[in-house]
Amino acid sequence: MIALSVVSGFVLALTAPLLLRLFHHRTGWILALLPIALTVFYAGHVGPVSSGLTFYESHVWVAALGIHFSFLLDGLSLVFSLLIAGIGTLIVIYSGGYLHGTTELGRFYMYILAFMASMLGLVLASNFITLFIFWELTSLTSYLLIGFEHRRASAREAALQALLVTGIGGLVLLAGFLLIGQVAGTLEMAELLTRPQGLGGNSLYVPILILVLVGAFTKSAQTPFHFWLPSAMEGPTPVSAFLHSATMVKAGVYLLLRMTPVLGGTELWQILLTTFGGVTMVLGAAMALFQTDLKRLLAYTTVNGLGMLVFLTGLPSRAGITAALVFLVTHALYKGSLFLTAGVVDHETGTRDIRQLRGLYTQMPLVTVAALLAALSMAGLPPLLGFIAKESIYEATWHLSRWTLAGTAAAVTANMMLFAAAGLFVLRPFFGRSGTADHHDHHPIPISLWLGPLVLAVMGLLGGLLPGLVDGSVISPGVSAVLQTTADIHLSLFHGITPMLGLSALTVILGAALYGLHPKLSRWVARRSGWARFGPAAWYEHGLGAVKHLAEWQTLVLQSGHLHIYILIILLATMGGVGATLILREGLVVDWQPDSVRVYEIIVVILMLVAALVTIRSDSRLSAIVAVGVVGYGMALLFIDFGAPDLAMTQFIIETMTVILFALIIYHLPKYRSICSRAQRVRNALVAVAGGGLMTLLLLIALTVQRGSRLADFFKENSLISAHGRNIVNVIIVDFRGMDTLGEITVLAIAGAGVYTLLKLRLEGRNR
Amino acid sequence: MEILTSIVVGGLFGSAIYLLLSRTPVKLIIGLVLLSNAINLLIFVAAGLTRGKPPLIPAGALRPVAGVSDPLPQALILTAIVISFGVLAFALVLFRQAFGQEPSTSKPDTESTCT
Numbered sequence: 001m002i003a004l005s006v007v008s009g010f011v012l013a014l015t016a017p018l019l020l021r022l023f024h025h026r027t028g029w030i031l032a033l034l035p036i037a038l039t040v041f042y043a044g045h046v047g048p049v050s051s052g053l054t055f056y057e058s059h060v061w062v063a064a065l066g067i068h069f070s071f072l073l074d075g076l077s078l079v080f081s082l083l084i085a086g087i088g089t090l091i092v093i094y095s096g097g098y099l100h101g102t103t104e105l106g107r108f109y110m111y112i113l114a115f116m117a118s119m120l121g122l123v124l125a126s127n128f129i130t131l132f133i134f135w136e137l138t139s140l141t142s143y144l145l146i147g148f149e150h151r152r153a154s155a156r157e158a159a160l161q162a163l164l165v166t167g168i169g170g171l172v173l174l175a176g177f178l179l180i181g182q183v184a185g186t187l188e189m190a191e192l193l194t195r196p197q198g199l200g201g202n203s204l205y206v207p208i209l210i211l212v213l214v215g216a217f218t219k220s221a222q223t224p225f226h227f228w229l230p231s232a233m234e235g236p237t238p239v240s241a242f243l244h245s246a247t248m249v250k251a252g253v254y255l256l257l258r259m260t261p262v263l264g265g266t267e268l269w270q271i272l273l274t275t276f277g278g279v280t281m282v283l284g285a286a287m288a289l290f291q292t293d294l295k296r297l298l299a300y301t302t303v304n305g306l307g308m309l310v311f312l313t314g315l316p317s318r319a320g321i322t323a324a325l326v327f328l329v330t331h332a333l334y335k336g337s338l339f340l341t342a343g344v345v346d347h348e349t350g351t352r353d354i355r356q357l358r359g360l361y362t363q364m365p366l367v368t369v370a371a372l373l374a375a376l377s378m379a380g381l382p383p384l385l386g387f388i389a390k391e392s393i394y395e396a397t398w399h400l401s402r403w404t405l406a407g408t409a410a411a412v413t414a415n416m417m418l419f420a421a422a423g424l425f426v427l428r429p430f431f432g433r434s435g436t437a438d439h440h441d442h443h444p445i446p447i448s449l450w451l452g453p454l455v456l457a458v459m460g461l462l463g464g465l466l467p468g469l470v471d472g473s474v475i476s477p478g479v480s481a482v483l484q485t486t487a488d489i490h491l492s493l494f495h496g497i498t499p500m501l502g503l504s505a506l507t508v509i510l511g512a513a514l515y516g517l518h519p520k521l522s523r524w525v526a527r528r529s530g531w532a533r534f535g536p537a538a539w540y541e542h543g544l545g546a547v548k549h550l551a552e553w554q555t556l557v558l559q560s561g562h563l564h565i566y567i568l569i570i571l572l573a574t575m576g577g578v579g580a581t582l583i584l585r586e587g588l589v590v591d592w593q594p595d596s597v598r599v600y601e602i603i604v605v606i607l608m609l610v611a612a613l614v615t616i617r618s619d620s621r622l623s624a625i626v627a628v629g630v631v632g633y634g635m636a637l638l639f640i641d642f643g644a645p646d647l648a649m650t651q652f653i654i655e656t657m658t659v660i661l662f663a664l665i666i667y668h669l670p671k672y673r674s675i676c677s678r679a680q681r682v683r684n685a686l687v688a689v690a691g692g693g694l695m696t697l698l699l700l701i702a703l704t705v706q707r708g709s710r711l712a713d714f715f716k717e718n719s720l721i722s723a724h725g726r727n728i729v730n731v732i733i734v735d736f737r738g739m740d741t742l743g744e745i746t747v748l749a750i751a752g753a754g755v756y757t758l759l760k761l762r763l764e765g766r767n768r
Numbered sequence: 769m770e771i772l773t774s775i776v777v778g779g780l781f782g783s784a785i786y787l788l789l790s791r792t793p794v795k796l797i798i799g800l801v802l803l804s805n806a807i808n809l810l811i812f813v814a815a816g817l818t819r820g821k822p823p824l825i826p827a828g829a830l831r832p833v834a835g836v837s838d839p840l841p842q843a844l845i846l847t848a849i850v851i852s853f854g855v856l857a858f859a860l861v862l863f864r865q866a867f868g869q870e871p872s873t874s875k876p877d878t879e880s881t882c883t
Contacts, residue, residue, distance in 0.1 A: 563796075567788050597769050605772050612783040615802065621794050628801050631780065635805055638773070643822040643837035644812070647845055654853045658801060661857060666794070668864050675791050684789040692782025695806070699774040699813055707816035709840040716832050716839070719825060726825040728832065732843035744847050751854035758861045 002057045002071040002124055005038055009117025016113055017106030028096020028448060031109055035089035035116065042073075042081045049078050050477045052486065056126065056190050066187045072126035075477025079325065080123035080254055082474065083332045084247050088116045090336070090452035091242040097448030098238055098343055108148060112242065115141035119247050123254055128177040128187045135173065135219070138248050139166040145243060146235040158234035161540065165218050165228040173215025173255075179208045180262070193261055193484060200266045209263055212255070213272060220252025220306045223280045227537035230299040237343030240295060245302045245335040250328065253309040257324065260313065261484045273314020274403075278410045280307025285417035289518065290525045294342040294352040294425065298335065301378070301421050304414055305331045308393070315396050315407070318479065322489050323392035325478040329470060330377060330389040330460065337374035337456035338425065341367055344449050345429070357429035366450045368430050373457035375426035377464070379419040380507065385463035385470075388491050390415055390507070394500040412507055419511025420518060467491035568687065575691055582698055590697075591704040601641065608634035621666050629659045646729050773813045780806035793863045800859060804852035808845045815841040 012034050020027045045055065058070035073081070095112065099105050118141055121134035140163070147159030181187045183204050184195075199205050216222075221229040232244045243249070256273065263269060284303030291297040305327070312324035344367050345360060346352045361368040377386030393415070397407035463470050471491040479487040495501065514521075532538065558569065582588075611630035618624045632655030639648035676684070715728055715736065725731035733741050780802055787799030815838040823839035825832050 564789050564791050571785060595769055597772060601769060605776050608776055609779045612779050615798055616783050616786050624798055628798055631802065631805055635809060641819060642817045643820055644842045645822050647842055650846055650849050654849050658853065658856060661860060665860050665864055669794050670867055684786050687789060688782040688786035691785040692778040695781040696774045696778030699777055699810055702814045703770055708838045709815060711840050712838045720830055728823040728839040729842045732839055733846060744851055747851055748854045751858045754858050755861045758865050
């Protein structure tokens, strides 16, 4: 059933364009039935999961490699699944209103449903390879969705940027997963989680941790990879709300939470997560304050939220994980709502510029209510869920055993800036004195557009008023799953007079002050906009440029259009490979055994060498061909001498035919002409001497290492008994390796057909 | 004798490589012929050389006498000789079609100078 819940989304995605033709503007509502059903399905698991059950399901895939299509539904995956399916429902409905009239709406539904299914697969997957595939699928669908308005170059660039950053991170993550598989002996998360010991003591722990963190940090936009997220705002607003704030960017956080029992608990884990998360949350909030575009402001607060989540995951306490899960849910609710609100504003007024928007509450009262509730939650004010989340965060940092001050200060700084950002988003645009923005038309906003933001915002309010709705059902099972213990979390709006309440008050005061100072500050920042060229986005640009130059350069070098250059590269690579393997594996040990030599053998050998020299030096095509024949006949003589009569016969026949063939065709081929300069001839001679010497050396070493094939005895023993033949070579060809010979005959037949066709082609060309 | 034949193998490889790197089509094909000969001889010698004892089972016996040549490389080379002839025939005709009277193996629009 779990696998079905994941796959169903892909099936519906494929049929979405068809359904659009059937249902037109009602398609969004029809398509939303699936995410609704999924939400109900996952919600049905809340009871069993909160009583400690987990659901595991496995389907055979590549059993030999330990790869299974397996899924695990426990407290943690349940929280994520509910968020994905629940918000997905609202997003699908919202998209119908937001993108109404877009010609490619069918394609959009297809991508967004495929994304939802991939995301569900990601959080439910138990096998690392399955997880990785869904991970990359979310990157791919994100690419398609950011670049949905593909006629704009900026959208295409942003899509590519997101794909490159998260896709490369995904590959790094795969390397980490494979290392885990090697170290732990299993690719099954469900099995790994039940082990009492993590991988902390393993010698490969540090490389594994770094690989996994790069994967998680790129996906979850941690500094210095955060730059792709604000660019991703080029996508349509439902995409920004769904992928780039509520779900996909949380995949990295999900992975970190999921891997806590396996990789967590070490000093390095704590330091890396709190440092990167802490820097990201402060930086994200600070940059949010100086955006003028509603969506970019929200994007940077999302960077802040993601940093906060990573920071909390890295804290060495249960309070940290609790705060992370509470904030995860809170953030998804308020940020989803704010994004959808921004979308409505954009849709109705045609601008998202904070400096132009004023007094929207008259125009869109319901949306204003949603925006206000969500912004209050973001600001962390009671009685919203955001307040509880903020108290939980302070609870976690205040009770740290060390670095209490640094952790708390970072959290207060980030929250205070978030408070000001919430003010910027909601105060002037919605409640400022009206007049500057021109309201085109006062038509009522369709239900599909206000439903989503309002539902999410009201849920944030309900969660704050009745924390019992969330703590036992999703937070406690989530924390239990992350820590692999039984946790019983109780949230409440008011804890009494505690240090945390004091910190909250401090946050509000500082945030309000910051909001007051904002105009001055933003003027100061505006004068320093040139700093951007030192940031990570600029590194990305430089990196991309360097890759292009490298590709151009190596194509020019390798793809020169000269056959001899291609051959030279192939030869040098082969010689390098053979030589390196020879020296590294066997060393240059040659066993010089003096053995008997007959006079006629010496004569044959000298003849062959001289003939080979003639092929090189000769100026006449005919003498070169005769010399080739001499080499071939010399081979045949050697075959006779050393007990291979069959080979000798074949060689004689083939060599004769070769010379005849050459003689027939030679005068149709261009004449000899020396085109190479002296320097090139010297280079070619050097390569030739090195290649020849290498092969001689290879042969001598091979003879030292082992003589004869290991299979010889088998063939000698069984040739007569099993295959009833006395000529062992023939028996091998027609019997033991009969299929091989059949293949050979096929090759010859194809070559013959090729020769015939080519000759016929020329004749026809001549006749025309 | 194995040392001598090893030197012949090296000589054949060297000549083949030199011819392959030259830019005349005929030389390239001759290089191919030499290369397949060189490889066949390499496989033959690598198994160790035994004079005058072909891998045959005498009448009345169940298995060959001790110390006959290794039959497996011989079977492999037999296949290779025939296949390389097929490849050669195809290459010859292909070159005839492709280059006709073109004197070099570089793409037609470039100057005939080595790089």
